[in-house]
Amino acid sequence: MAEYSALSLLKNAFTGNKDWKPAWRKPDPKASYDVIVIGGGGHGLSTAYYLAKEHGITNVAVLEKGWLGSGNVGRNTTAVRSNYLLPSNTRFYEHSMKMWENLSHDLNYNVMFSQRGCLNLAHTPAQFDDYARRGNAMRHLGVDAELMTVAEIKRLVPALDVSGSARFPILGGLMQPRAGSARHDAVAWGYARGADRRGVDIIENCEVTGFLRNGDRITGVSTTRGEIRAKKVALAVAGSTGRVMQLAGIDKMPIESHVLQAFVTESLKPIIDTILTFGMGHFYISQSDKGGLVYGGDLDGYNSYAQRGSLPIVDEVMSEMLALFPGLARVRMLRSWGGVCDMTMDGSPIITTGPLPGMYLNCGWCYGGFKATPASGWCFAWTIAKDEPHDFNAPFTLDRFYRGLVIDDKGQGATPRLH
């Protein structure tokens, strides 16, 4: 298959773009595989890619119930950052960040990763100290972080209201310069193409309807396209984790599925050149290459699989947006959508062997899944291949909740909607 490059674009332009081939095949499922990955989203696809690339395991199928990338990889607000408080999270997300920095090359697919920085605004001295604690925690793990003054912030984002008369005046901020954003769909497509080129079968419109078992051990899956056996079955189904685990007979998990809404405005000429978060509520914003302002806020706050949001959150998010940018009142919200987030009891993910023999579990991404995509797949592939976690994901066990080893970056306890 041809490499993508400026040259290939030029060549194909002369032949009327008639020679481009499908980005990935559309194979029928085989009777059995070494590994089945359930979930054709970012994490499932990257898991398959790294199984093949890092561990030489290529007899792999990725099963996707709908169209590839139909879940959260195509519904998020595309932020990539590693500005966490607790070391387990920071180490993992920084590993991911380093992978992002070379991802387009690795995949021969431009995922448009752009390191325009992520700035958390602080509005009280106490909050500024909190951010300093976090920034210093990052620095002590070799991750970039800087404090910014109001004047520096105003220079970076001139549209921001930094006046002292604001209801919550801005006192400063914590900046991670290497943070950024990427083109979300391209990540799914790039991994799909990369995995496919290494022999992985990506099977769309193939919904898992049950698990094949030998005693406790999982030996495969039944699907809408027939039974498929596998030595190892790995789940990377994010918001659908509860549903799929139920098929395996596990009704209760330390997870709730919640809707998170996202919004985009009409295209505008460049006005915000970084990712920005508001400290006195829950709001984040960046601007896409097409010019749309992409933003979001809090979860709707109740269990849902509907990918459909409620009105109060829309109002809340827009109110917070204008508290920062009173000049944008006449800009218009063009689209809204919802994604289903698998919220855990401490806001941190789960990447582990089990909980049943033959099963591997990757879930609990809350709303941090997109930035984790490379490291999640990389660590999960390691865990599947070696039957033990890598150091990076060793803390992200399922039993950590019960043992009092939670990784609670927000300190909110077992209330998933608050993480």
Place this chain on the structure above:
Amino acid sequence: MLITCPYCGPRDVIEFTYQGDGNRQRPQPSSQDLDAWNAYVYDRLNPAGDHNEIWQHSGGCRAHLRVVRNTLTHEISSSGFARGDHKAARHRLETKS
């Protein structure tokens, strides 16, 4: 989304706070069964379909409600006081016409 509070009548979801899975059983206070406590604190039913939930009408009468709501459609099939002893009939919303 509207939730019908048995006291206040149908109200916008903005007035309510979600308190999660209503199937959780708190062990007896003296229970030493750590598994039972762990299950109560950390494990949740998370069905795709009807879900038995606790909501507080925090922006209204502040009563806790037990609500059966479909997580796929958001349709609510029943709602009542979480505590059994408020007689719903006595507290039907008054509407003269």
Place this chain on the structure above:
Amino acid sequence: MSPRRTETGGRIDRLRTIRFTFDGTPYTGYAGDTLASALLANGVTLFGRSFKYHRPRGVLTAGVEEPNALVTVLRGEVREPNIAATMVEIYDGLVAVSQNRFPSLAWDVNAINQLGGKILSAGFYYKTFMGPVIGPLKGTRFWMFCEHFIRRAAGLGRAGTAADPERYERMNAFCDVLVVGSGPAGLMAAKAAADQGQRVILCELEPHFGGSANWSGETIDGTPAADWAARAVGQLEGHDNVRLLPRTTVWGYYDGNTLAALERVTDHKEAPARGEPRHRYWAIRTKSVVLATGSFERPLVFPGNDRPCVMLAHAAERYANEYGVLPGDRIALFTNNDSAYRSALALKKAGAAIVAIIDVRQDLSSEMRKLATDAEAEILSAHAVVATEGGKALTGLKVQRFDMVSGALTGDARSIHADCLLMSGGWSPTIHLASQAGARAEWDAARQAFLPPKPTQKWVGAGAFTGSFSTAEAIAEGRAAGLSAAGATGAPTILPVVEAAPGDPDPAPVFEIKAKGKSFVDFQHDVTAEDVRLAHREGFVSVEHLKRYTTLGMATDQGKSSNVPGLAIMAEALGKPIPEVGTTRFRPPYSAVSIGSLAAERFGDLKPERLTPMHDWHLANGATMYSAGLWYRPMIYGLAGETIEQAYVREAKATRDSAGIVDVSTLGKIAVQGPDAAELLDRVYTNMFSTLAVGKARYGLMLREDGLAFDDGTTWRLGEQDFLMTTTTANAGKVMQHLEYFLDVIWPELKVTVTSVTDEWAGAAIGGPKARAILAACVKGTAVDNATLPFMGIVHGKIADVPVMICRLSFSGEMAFEVYSGAGYGAHVWEALIEAGKPFGLVTYGLEALGTMRIEKGHVTGAEIDGRTTARDLHLDWMLSKKKTFIGSAMMDREGLIAPDRLQLVGLVSLDNRPLNGGAHIVEELDEANPHGSIGHITACCYSPALGKHIALALVSGGKARHGTRAFVSDPLRNRFGPIEIVSNHFYDPDGSRMHG
């Protein structure tokens, strides 16, 4: 007289001339014109530039679905970008400018992008810009370098940074029947429901009610349809149970039959009236909805279909009939259905020459032939347009013989001279709201359109929305829908009689003419038919992949005109029927909504301010205020020339030397009352409260269910069954909900009432060696000596004739008292205390001094009880009763919560006499160049006037065992490194002799 304005006709007011400018050029129009109609009347053909190729574009439509004619409206410094000229009502002084062009609309340098057409096909960005593997542009750097230029070329209009001076408002509405759309179907529905006595709201997104009746040229009950509609609106206005909302777009259909609508209240005015909002955001909760939202005409896809002066057929009909504007003198039409013939005749009647009607169909009905004859138009059946000519305006077109079944073009191309080409590719019902409500649309092969799904919420459809495109059907369905929504079955009645041009509603299944040249599917985003086929070749065949790979339907018009043609082209490439490719589900909003309207009354007023009873006194007496959650609290009472540190050091020192007073009204206060009040407290606090005597207070600690620390505070026993609980300011609401949850859900058997009384009481804490003397000087009705008021005792008395309640407790570590009075007396008591304190050197102090004294004492606050610490971590394990269970007791001893390396509370002393910083980390070995090995962090720090040192509280791994050892602060963010000593958190008066007195 404008060049394209007709002599008569339309509903514009020809007596009122309106002056406005577009790109700096002054124009005139008439009241009732849109910017699009007024510019067309002035002969303007070039309105904008497309997104990618910067191709010149005219106006395609006459309504909300406009993809091309986007402008920015200016009001002084305030900019409103990306507004469709078709939706802007002109007013005197309107200033509009074109966008996405440089240096001007006519000469745009980025039009050079057109030369790169084949390279800039779908997926272009994904396949290149990966950059070199090494060097300064390695990794993602090369992309970021290129992206910089790409971003500047992208985007449409420019947003302003000047704050919008106008106001936005919300309106909560309730009704029985909401009718969306006011064409004949909507009007009939509203009237039928209103006649049943229902509360009805009728929303119309255009300025005038009536929908197609305003331009169809039909007659209803013998009068022109527009007059019939006006009469129907008049009748509705007479009902006091009907609210009519023009200029109101219903944009969201949410759960529970909650719909969101945007009313543009003043956009059409020169200036709003006093207090009038620019936009009003209606949140409408309705029992049922009538969707009478009509339909959109679709373009046809053929080479050059995007040239200025190529327009939708009904749009031209609207311009002629509604605005008295002819979009051309020599008009050709290109159609796959009958509706264009009606348009042709209307334009002929308005004065244009109809040069040809090009119809892809071979067999035309005699009725259509008659209409063409009446329009004096040549019919070219089984023909198709294969090219258009002209630059910034159309000069002509080429047609060829066309076989509808095979798609083949045969014979020589014939040129037709025309200055306007109208197209009609059939009609798509406007099913967006029904789709938002939660169901999938269904393809109808006859109508060649997606029809509304079965309702998943309480709505009924009527008229073109259901695929019934005739006015007679709309009237019948409208009435039936209105009755059904009202839950009524009306008596049979004679419906209004419609006289309309004949026509078959079913178009020929032709969407694209494949010929040489760019054929546009999505006009704004420049997605061509070839792009759709390229997506197919590369495997992006599901409708969502198509959308995302090509950006089809992602522009500001959200694909209202392009979705179906795009799907049809993909279906053909796949060799599948359209329904198997699927349709995207529509999500809110139906059309773009101003962010101001959504913020509504919170624009400029995000959060209410919470003020204590002494707030005004603080301001009048030099306090610098600090925002704590929603509250405002004094940070310092600075004297002239003082720094913050000087002020708090002075305040803290004076308090320890003589006395200080601080406003503590913000502390959460909860009345806990009832026979089981003490039992409840025993269960929620880790320590015992049932043993507390009446008239005494006790410090209490609460855990969460998971065994971690939750909140602390004192609780006062005012009576056998009457407690006053205090919480931290930040957690007041959370603690209240915590108590309510347990009382309502877990322990309904307990007879306890909990009530927030935070606002009932004003609180002043007065502490220091002279505090008791000050109280003694002003308190009446009780003694305050050690016997009457021992540590943690409570007395009642009066200060300045006002009842007060005094509890002797201390946060500062001094002999201290909290004086509570009714909030309405708070400032009065405060001033009396200040007055009484004058001879004793009493100072007022703020949060900074409060924090300083608490650090000196080693008390914890939210910085230490941060949701991750346990009672043991904070050395509060002495409060964990072993005599009872309590919330969290079963979980608090799990292995992770008792690990020896957990972060524990310690004190730190700066050994280099330099200030410490909150959020600095602690390391055992200093490495400034490469900080690593953090063992903890500072939670709070200050200069301690009592110790004469810079000190801090910190959470440090295995902290208690480190007392007396040295370590370093490592604060690379602020470049502060230096030695410290780890000590006990109890810096000052550890045995409490000062507060016990």
Place this chain on the structure above:
Amino acid sequence: MVERQSPLEPEFHPGSHGNFEHGVEIILSETRPGSILQLAAWPGEEKRLMSSIYKVAGLALPDGAGGGVADGVKAAFGFAPGKFTVVDEAEGLASAFAGVITPNIGTVTDLSHGRTAIRIAGPKAEWVLAKFFAIDFALPAFPVGAGRSTTHHDVFAQIQRTGADQFDIYVFRSFARSFWKALCHASEEVGYEVQ
């Protein structure tokens, strides 16, 4: 007797304000009652509590959720299961109830300082209130005398309809000034008078 301070004072501007094109359509005032009480009955004791209210205040509460009555001097309404707000122009109502509401009936909580009572009256009262609260203010849905508990974002409010176009709103004292400012702002459109 020391006068209680109003939290609205610096923002309380008697006189006419806003747009008078159609005359003054809103009258805003602070009613400053002497007593505002919360009475709560244990489950099953609601009737006894209601008869206590009749005994002490002379107000006969109708049955049903949110039922209430106002006589111009005193007012009472249900706002939650088993819970009632009772208001009197005079101070000292708490002590009047103290002996009557015994521990086996329920509790009395004095909120006379903690809540601020704002009255909005006039033909546009429903219109202005609809800008804040997501409840139906139309007379059939919200009859005279009835009470409702609701919220405008962070501001919790109990509202009693004390006339066909008159509502008494009880908000937390600390929020009162902010809410008052918002109420005045929202009334500008229709013209308002502060009394």
